[in-house]
Amino acid sequence: MSDMEEEFREHASMAVEEANDHEDHDGEEFDEDEDEEDVYEFGDADDAMQCVEMAEGISSAAGVQDYEALAARKRKALAEEQPVRDASSKKSRQDELSEAEAATMFDQLMEGFGLRRKRRSKEAKKKGRRKGTRNKGNPEVIKKLGDATLFFTENKFKEAIPILHEVVRIAPNLPNSYHLLGSIYKECGELDKAINFLMLAAYVSPKDVVLWKKLIDMALKKEDAALARHCVLKAMRADPEDVGLKFDCANIYHAFRDYQKAAEIYEQIVRIYPSNIVARKAAAQMYRDCGQIDKAVNLLEDYVNARTTNIDSSLLDLLISLYLRNNAHSEALRHIEKAHLVFGSQHKLPVQLQAKAVICHAHLGDMSHAEVFLQNVHLERSKDNPDIIMGVANTLESLGQYEYAIKFYLMIEDVALHNDGSSYVKVAQCYMTIGEKRKAIPYFYKALQRMEDNIDVRITLSSLLVNEDKTDEAIVLLSPPENSKSLSATDQPKCWWFDGKVKMHLAKLYYNKGMLEDFVGTILIPILETLNIEHANRKVRKTKKLPNNVLYERAKVLTEQRPESVFQGLRPIVSPAELQKANRAKKLLEKRAASNEDMIKDGDLQRAKQIPPISGLLTNAENHPLVIHLCQTLALLHRYWEALQVINRTLKLGNDTLSDENKEELRSLGAQIAYRAPDPRHGFNYVRNVVQQHPYSLSAWNSYYKVTSRIEDRFSRHFKFLLRTREEKTDCVPPIIISGHRFTAISQHQSAARDYLEAYKLNPENPLINLCVGSALINLALGFRLQNKNQCIVQAFAFLYQYLRLCDNSQEALYNIARAYHHVGLNTLAAIYYEKALAIEVKDYPIPRLPYEENSCAQQDVKPGYCDVRREAAFNLHLIYKKSGATDLARQILRTYCTI
Numbered sequence: 001m002s003d004m005e006e007e008f009r010e011h012a013s014m015a016v017e018e019a020n021d022h023e024d025h026d027g028e029e030f031d032e033d034e035d036e037e038d039v040y041e042f043g044d045a046d047d048a049m050q051c052v053e054m055a056e057g058i059s060s061a062a063g064v065q066d067y068e069a070l071a072a073r074k075r076k077a078l079a080e081e082q083p084v085r086d087a088s089s090k091k092s093r094q095d096e097l098s099e100a101e102a103a104t105m106f107d108q109l110m111e112g113f114g115l116r117r118k119r120r121s122k123e124a125k126k127k128g129r130r131k132g133t134r135n136k137g138n139p140e141v142i143k144k145l146g147d148a149t150l151f152f153t154e155n156k157f158k159e160a161i162p163i164l165h166e167v168v169r170i171a172p173n174l175p176n177s178y179h180l181l182g183s184i185y186k187e188c189g190e191l192d193k194a195i196n197f198l199m200l201a202a203y204v205s206p207k208d209v210v211l212w213k214k215l216i217d218m219a220l221k222k223e224d225a226a227l228a229r230h231c232v233l234k235a236m237r238a239d240p241e242d243v244g245l246k247f248d249c250a251n252i253y254h255a256f257r258d259y260q261k262a263a264e265i266y267e268q269i270v271r272i273y274p275s276n277i278v279a280r281k282a283a284a285q286m287y288r289d290c291g292q293i294d295k296a297v298n299l300l301e302d303y304v305n306a307r308t309t310n311i312d313s314s315l316l317d318l319l320i321s322l323y324l325r326n327n328a329h330s331e332a333l334r335h336i337e338k339a340h341l342v343f344g345s346q347h348k349l350p351v352q353l354q355a356k357a358v359i360c361h362a363h364l365g366d367m368s369h370a371e372v373f374l375q376n377v378h379l380e381r382s383k384d385n386p387d388i389i390m391g392v393a394n395t396l397e398s399l400g401q402y403e404y405a406i407k408f409y410l411m412i413e414d415v416a417l418h419n420d421g422s423s424y425v426k427v428a429q430c431y432m433t434i435g436e437k438r439k440a441i442p443y444f445y446k447a448l449q450r451m452e453d454n455i456d457v458r459i460t461l462s463s464l465l466v467n468e469d470k471t472d473e474a475i476v477l478l479s480p481p482e483n484s485k486s487l488s489a490t491d492q493p494k495c496w497w498f499d500g501k502v503k504m505h506l507a508k509l510y511y512n513k514g515m516l517e518d519f520v521g522t523i524l525i526p527i528l529e530t531l532n533i534e535h536a537n538r539k540v541r542k543t544k545k546l547p548n549n550v551l552y553e554r555a556k557v558l559t560e561q562r563p564e565s566v567f568q569g570l571r572p573i574v575s576p577a578e579l580q581k582a583n584r585a586k587k588l589l590e591k592r593a594a595s596n597e598d599m600i601k602d603g604d605l606q607r608a609k610q611i612p613p614i615s616g617l618l619t620n621a622e623n624h625p626l627v628i629h630l631c632q633t634l635a636l637l638h639r640y641w642e643a644l645q646v647i648n649r650t651l652k653l654g655n656d657t658l659s660d661e662n663k664e665e666l667r668s669l670g671a672q673i674a675y676r677a678p679d680p681r682h683g684f685n686y687v688r689n690v691v692q693q694h695p696y697s698l699s700a701w702n703s704y705y706k707v708t709s710r711i712e713d714r715f716s717r718h719f720k721f722l723l724r725t726r727e728e729k730t731d732c733v734p735p736i737i738i739s740g741h742r743f744t745a746i747s748q749h750q751s752a753a754r755d756y757l758e759a760y761k762l763n764p765e766n767p768l769i770n771l772c773v774g775s776a777l778i779n780l781a782l783g784f785r786l787q788n789k790n791q792c793i794v795q796a797f798a799f800l801y802q803y804l805r806l807c808d809n810s811q812e813a814l815y816n817i818a819r820a821y822h823h824v825g826l827n828t829l830a831a832i833y834y835e836k837a838l839a840i841e842v843k844d845y846p847i848p849r850l851p852y853e854e855n856s857c858a859q860q861d862v863k864p865g866y867c868d869v870r871r872e873a874a875f876n877l878h879l880i881y882k883k884s885g886a887t888d889l890a891r892q893i894l895r896t897y898c899t900i
Contacts, residue, residue: 041173041204048172052165052181055196141171148180157184175205191222202234209239216248228252243269243279250282259290270299277303277312284318288325297322304335313339313350320356329360336360351379355388359395362404370396370404374411385415386423393426402430421450425457437464453496459505471513478506500526500614504626511626516633523630524642530612531649537609538653546588554578554585618654624662631669640677644670647686664693671703680707681715688721695725701734705741733759733766740772749779760799767806771816774799778820793824811840815869819876827880834877838897842868874898 144167151160161184167177182197195218202211212235219228232249239245246269253262263286269279280299287296300319304311316339323332336357339349349357354373361369373392379385393408409430412423424447428440444461451457458477465474480497496502507523510516617623627650634643647670651663658666671690674683687707694700708718719742725735740755753776759769777796781789800820807813818833844867874897881890 045169045172048168049165051200052168052197055181055200056193138171141167141174144170145176145180148177152180152184155187157188160184173204175201175208175211178204179211186218191218194218195222195227202231206234207238209235209242209245212238213245216245225252225256241272243272247279250286254286259286260292262286263290263292263295267299274303277315281312281315281318284322288322293322293326297326304338311339313353317350317352317356320353324356324359327363329363332356333360333364351377351385352388355392358392362396362399362401367401367404370401370408374404374407379411379415381415381417383417386412386417389415390423393423397426397430402434406430419450421447421454424450425454428460432464437467440464441468455496455499455501458496459501462505462509466509471509475506475509475513478502478509498613500530500612504614504623507630508626511629511633516637520630520633520637520639523626524634524646526613527617527627527630527646528642528649530614530617531646531653533610533612534618534653535649537612540609546585548589548592551585551589554582555589618650618657621657621659624654624658628662628665628669631666635669635673635676638676640673641682643673644677644682647673671707674707675703680710683707684711684715684717688717691725695729695732696734698734701738705738708738709741731762733762733769736762737769737772740776744776744779747779749776749783752776753780765806767803767813770799770803770806774803774820778823782824796820811837811842812869814840815873818873822876822880827884831877831880834873834880837873838870838877841870844868870897 144163148160148163148167151157151163161181164177164181164184167174171177178197178201182194182201184194185191185197186194195215198211198215198218202208202215205211212231215231216228216235219225219231229249229252232245232252235242235245236249246265250262250265250269253259253265263283266279266283266286269276270283273279280303284296284299287293287299297319300315300322304316304319316335320332320335323329323335336349336353339353348354354377358369358373361367370392379389389408389411393405393412396402396408397405406427409423409426413419416423424443428443428447431437431440431443441461441464444457444464447457448454448461462474462477465471465477478497480495503522503526507519510519510522614623617627627646631643631646631650634640634646647666650658651666654663667686667689670683670686674680674687677683680687684707687704691697691700691704708715711718722735722739722742725732726739729735736755736759740752740759743749743752743755753773756769756773756776759766760773763769774796777792777799780786781792781796786792797820800817804813804817814833814837818830818837821827821830821833844864874893878890878893878898881887881893
């Protein structure tokens with residue numbers, strides 16, 4: 001028996017005596033009206049013996065199958081008999097049946113086991129004892145029952161059971177035999193069989209409340225809530241005035257969080273005994289828990305207004321709490337003043353009422369009562385006092401009274417039995433709100449001593465330390481402890497230093513302090529894991545149809561089977577949402593079976609999405625700079641492959657979340673990595689993107705060509721990109737020149753000359769194009785297939801001299817003319833131009849920067865004289881002199897220009 005029931009029976013004793021005054025204690029006369037009575041009976045002995053065999057577990061599996069077939073037939077019959085409902089009633093569902101309707105449907109399903117309902121309509125009522133109620137039974141049955149009872153008292157159960165079976169055959173509708181069989185199996189410890197027989201006895205005599213109460217106790221012992229509820233409803237139907245049964249029913253609903261129905265049952269008790277405080281308070285609490293505050297207030301308000309003395313303080317406290325929850329502070333104060341009158345002026349109010357008075361006055365703008373409470377109220381350590389003080393402090397904080405809130409939070413340290421540190425966190429947050437962040441630091445440290453694994457407190461404290469120029473202390477606070485390896489090796493829950501937020505904040509501290517190696521070591525692996533998991537999660541597609549195993553699991557609550565029990569189909573106790581979901585699953589399964597739809601197998605289930613180490617890495621814009629800093633640092637540390645991994649995943653996953661500026665920066669960084677990395681193929685897409693962004697930029701095409709020229713094997717993506725660019729931008733010269741270079745590299749000089757001449761048509765005044773055309777024609781003339789070689793050479797030198805004119809007789813142009821003459825064997829002319837090149841001294845000029853280097857201040861690491869070609873000209877000239885026999889001139893040229 002619960003404490004609530006015991007307390008109720010103590011308070012209800014007087015009310016029970018008053019109710020008994022209206023009853024006839026003789027039992028010989030009654031003048032009350034009765035509705036038609038429901039009685040169950042077996043049709044014959046065969047039906048009764050079949051149920052006995054099923055109850056003893058002889059054919060339990062068959063019984064369950066019979067029940068399923070019977071239930072299907074009964075549902076169909078009920079559906080045919082059900083009248084057509086109007087539009088509003090069509091919306092009601094099976095799961096919205098009341099308990100009485102569910103019990104009635106269960107009774108109807110039981111008829112298939114031989115238990116059929118016998119309705120005895122009341123005839124003309126007469127006063128006095130009913131006739132026939134004292135008729136003696138069958139002497140043989142009485143004798144056998146006496147023998148069985150004697151064997152039962154002597155614990156000779158094996159001898160008693162066959163006798164009781166014989167009694168069932170003779171008198172199948174006699175409850176005593178089933179009751180005694182249930183008692184025997186209960187003594188033997190076979191609880192399931194005992195419940196079966198007691199259920200049979202209870203159905204044969206449904207008005208026997210004692211039987212139903214026994215079944216309730218046994219069902220609760222077995223933890224079968226559905227059976228306990230069913231028996232409670234049956235017992236309440238047999239004895240509507242039994243308040244203990246109503247308490248049992250309400251407790252069952254309360255245990256399964258069905259607060260609405262529990263409140264309704266408690267309210268029924270209040271209607272029977274209005275003076276019962278326990279039931280009234282329980283009903284108010286249930287209404288409060290299901291969100292019906294007004295109903296709870298009305299229940300308590302009626303009781304409080306009807307009394308002027310002896311008002312229960314806990315009930316009054318609950319009513320005041322409800323008013324505070326409804327923000328009715330004036331009404332709450334009125335009842336607090338009433339409590340003053342109840343307790344008397346010489347007695348102080350309970351602490352919880354004084355705290356609520358402080359809250360009410362604070363909402364009304366009067367803080368003097370808070371000062372009085374702080375000065376005059378001295379609390380001891382207890383379990384309830386911290387909750388009272390915390391409620392006042394939270395209210396004051398929400399009202400913006402942070403100084404008073406701090407004082408109340410600090411009181412918790414003195415009254416709490418076990419301080420978990422939450423009050424220190426509240427104090428620190430209040431100090432941060434009023435701008436005194438330095439005072440918040442000690443309280444955060446106190447909180448961490450009691451809640452070491454609290455991530456938010458640790459991160460907030462580290463931010464405060466950074467603001468106070470204590471970066472090293474913040475780093476120590478977020479770094480793993482020295483014994484972290486031994487702790488992580490155990491099977492303990494995930495430690496705080498593995499959390500993604502901690503790693504991100506620690507990485508930012510390392511980066512701001514210039515500790516790049518530590519920065520990369522802290523954040524690289526979590527970011528890579530997060531990007532890989534997010535990429536894998538995108539491949540997890542949501543199934544439009546639920547698989548059958550999920551539907552069967554949901555619908556299981558509607559057809560809960562008890563293999564050891566005869567009685568199946570009890571309505572489960574689940575939340576309304578679960579019951580609605582189960583009904584939908586059941587209908588969907590029936591629909592699939594009717595339409596012969598292919599069932600979704602378990603293998604079709606997609607794997608569940610994983611949780612990344614850093615949640616919201618790309619969806620939160622505050623994290624984007626950290627990713628960019630990581631890529632820049634990796635490139636600076638020459639860890640190009642890891643940097644490209646991060647860049648590739650980030651651009652692929654963050655296409656919708658990254659800003660255009662961040663995307664451009666990452667692509668530019670990828671182009672730089674491709675330009676510097678040993679294997680530029682992985683960064684080809686980024687240099688190609690730079691060219692696509694700047695199709696007419698010579699520096700962009702220069703970067704692109706430097707990357708592709710380092711790829712040793714034939715790179716198909718490069719060739720396809722050049723062809724596509726030439727088709728889309730026919731006036732763009734650089735891809736045509738690069739195509740000519742590609743043919744020159746593979747010694748296809750005729751194709752190279754064709755591309756160079758196409759570029760010449762677009763830009764004839766370009767020195768580089770004239771140089772390329774001339775060199776291609778010279779290479780073509782030196783081949784074996786060309787017939788008129790001299791004409792081709794003359795054409796080549798025509799382009800080269802135009803190149804010389806466009807370059808204004810520069811040293812480089814003279815050297816290239818000399819090199820062309822040298823190549824075709826005209827050594828005399830070559831020597832003349834080599835000597836002209838040697839006569840000119842050229843100063844160094846800066847190398848053109850790439851697009852991503854335009855705003856860079858980095859100095860170019862080149863040796864002086866990188867623009868002067870006199871050494872090359874002198875070396876080639878010395879070869880001509882040496883070949884012609886002028887050894888001294890050759891030695892002099894080398895000594896003058898090629899000696900260090």
